[in-house]
Amino acid sequence: MATKKKQVVKKKQVGSTVKVALLGFGTVGSSVAQVLAASKFPGIELTHIFNRDVQRKRSSPGAKAVPASVVWTEDINDILNSKVDVVVELMGGLNPVEGWLRKALASGKSVVTANKQLIAYRGASLFKLAAANNVHLVYGAAVAGGVPVIPGMLQGLGGDQARRLSGILNGTCNYILNRMEGGADYATVLADAQQLGYAEADPSADVDGFDARAKLCILSRIALHAELNPDAVTTQTISTIEAIDFTYAKELNCTIRQVSQAERNGKAIHARVAPMLVPLSSPMAWSHGTQNMVVVSGRFGGDVVFSGHGAGGEPTAVAVVSDLLAVAQNCSSVQLPVRKREVTGEFMAPHYLRFVVDDKPGIVSAIAGALAKVGANIDSLLQTPGHPKHRLPFVVTTEPSLTSTIEKAMKSIAKLDCMLEKPLCLQILVPEDKSE
Numbered sequence: 001m002a003t004k005k006k007q008v009v010k011k012k013q014v015g016s017t018v019k020v021a022l023l024g025f026g027t028v029g030s031s032v033a034q035v036l037a038a039s040k041f042p043g044i045e046l047t048h049i050f051n052r053d054v055q056r057k058r059s060s061p062g063a064k065a066v067p068a069s070v071v072w073t074e075d076i077n078d079i080l081n082s083k084v085d086v087v088v089e090l091m092g093g094l095n096p097v098e099g100w101l102r103k104a105l106a107s108g109k110s111v112v113t114a115n116k117q118l119i120a121y122r123g124a125s126l127f128k129l130a131a132a133n134n135v136h137l138v139y140g141a142a143v144a145g146g147v148p149v150i151p152g153m154l155q156g157l158g159g160d161q162a163r164r165l166s167g168i169l170n171g172t173c174n175y176i177l178n179r180m181e182g183g184a185d186y187a188t189v190l191a192d193a194q195q196l197g198y199a200e201a202d203p204s205a206d207v208d209g210f211d212a213r214a215k216l217c218i219l220s221r222i223a224l225h226a227e228l229n230p231d232a233v234t235t236q237t238i239s240t241i242e243a244i245d246f247t248y249a250k251e252l253n254c255t256i257r258q259v260s261q262a263e264r265n266g267k268a269i270h271a272r273v274a275p276m277l278v279p280l281s282s283p284m285a286w287s288h289g290t291q292n293m294v295v296v297s298g299r300f301g302g303d304v305v306f307s308g309h310g311a312g313g314e315p316t317a318v319a320v321v322s323d324l325l326a327v328a329q330n331c332s333s334v335q336l337p338v339r340k341r342e343v344t345g346e347f348m349a350p351h352y353l354r355f356v357v358d359d360k361p362g363i364v365s366a367i368a369g370a371l372a373k374v375g376a377n378i379d380s381l382l383q384t385p386g387h388p389k390h391r392l393p394f395v396v397t398t399e400p401s402l403t404s405t406i407e408k409a410m411k412s413i414a415k416l417d418c419m420l421e422k423p424l425c426l427q428i429l430v431p432e433d434k435s436e
């Protein structure tokens with residue numbers, strides 16, 4: 001009988017001191033320098049920092065933590081042609097980062113990155129490149145900032161068969177929705193989130209769900225062993241949520257959170273990122289500020305919850321430095337085969353539908369008729385007092401229906417003359433029934 005030779009991937013042995021280059025000296029990059037300076041880990045030496053307009057960065061407050069020996073540069077070739085062992089990429093985006101990191105990996109440098117877009121879209125081929133060059137590519141900070149959800153899933157849950165992932169994967173959205181819940185207005189809190197360094201360079205990545213979608217794809221690869229095309233995952237913006245939605249959500253014993261969910265259904269994966277009504281009794285409703293939360297439901301181990309700060313320089317720097325320590329100590333992680341999977345945004349769930357109308361007789365029956373036509377049942381109708389008749393916000397909730405069914409009804413309801421703005425449709429999150 002032919003025996004298969006066991007392949008042992010041995011990562012490149014790094015020297016006694018690991019030389020580190022930082023690409024990007026922004027919120028996370030400067031915090032990494034600070035954490036390294038504060039902890040003085042033996043065997044790790046920050047040798048280079050790359051950023052555009054280096055003079056501006058050298059005079060920023062974060063630069064005070066940088067040792068005088070560090071070479072600051074605006075020329076990426078100073079890093080790629082140097083003897084650094086690990087490149088820590090904290091710039092973000094696909095271009096020009098992808099090309100530079102490919103060169104770094106190909107030349108035998110390990111890479112630590114917090115770049116979720118890069119890992120979601122290009123992870124599969126970058127992992128191959130890293131393996132072919134016997135170097136590490138680690139990305140623990142790419143999902144949930146300072147929460148060790150990636151190493152936790154890779155190491156701690158590799159032995160389970162995950163069926164479902166759900167959670168809050170964007171700190172900026174959680175911060176915004178949490179403050180709106182307390183009465184603040186959207187534009188003000190978004191500006192605060194940007195100022196505090198939580199938001200992406202283009203904050204639409206946060207509020208429109210693209211950041212959380214990339215993170216969901218990364219987690220799906222690890223936990224569901226499914227390679228998803230991020231562009232195929234449905235997203236819904238939080239920017240259409242208004243103060244009135246928190247009032248109605250409260251009436252329904254809920255609040256609103258941006259929720260990311262993915263679950264296995266045969267060979268397909270159902271996945272979406274959207275603001276949803278979350279019961280006040282759910283742990284997701286208790287996440288405040290930039291807190292992220294990931295619930296992994298496993299076949300054997302049941303639910304495991306990861307929670308903590310998902311955005312901000314210091315928490316994220318902890319994840320980056322932890323990855324750096326793992327690379328410096330040549331620790332490899334569990335690797336299981338991953339398959340390409342089709343993705344659909346279809347979920348069976350109750351829905352919250354909010355309308356703003358110029359009130360006149362027959363509106364409720366028109367809405368009920370459109371819902372009945374697609375086979376959706378109304379569960380409740382809510383109307384708080386005190387709103388002007390010519391601009392009346394009210395809510396209909398439905399019994400569980402397919403996302404596409406509700407969307408079909410909403411298309412025809414949106415065309416009614418009385419509608420003053422596009423109706424809002426939010427899924428209502430229902431805790432999984434564990435009794436089956």
Ligand SMILES: NC(=O)C1=CN([C@@H]2O[C@H](COP(=O)(O)OP(=O)(O)OC[C@H]3O[C@@H](n4cnc5c(N)ncnc54)[C@H](OP(=O)(O)O)[C@@H]3O)[C@@H](O)[C@H]2O)C=CC1
Pocket residue numbers: 023024025026027028029050051052053089090091092093095096114115116141142145197198199200201310311312313316
């Ligand atoms: N902030 C957070 O809470 C978290 C961020 N992340 C991820 O970490 C990475 C960094 O985020 P963050 O620190 O917030 O981002 P910042 O925008 O604060 O920092 C990025 C840095 O990279 C520099 N940079 C960007 N593009 C280039 C380029 N083409 N050439 C040279 N320098 C460049 C920027 O320079 P300049 O100042 O001139 O723009 C800036 O100094 C991103 O991938 C992000 O998604 C992950 C988890 C949490």
Ligand SMILES: N[C@@H](CC=O)C(=O)O
Pocket residue numbers: 142144145169170171172173198199200206211310311312
């Ligand atoms: N902008 C992101 C930062 C961390 O990934 C977020 O708000 O979660």
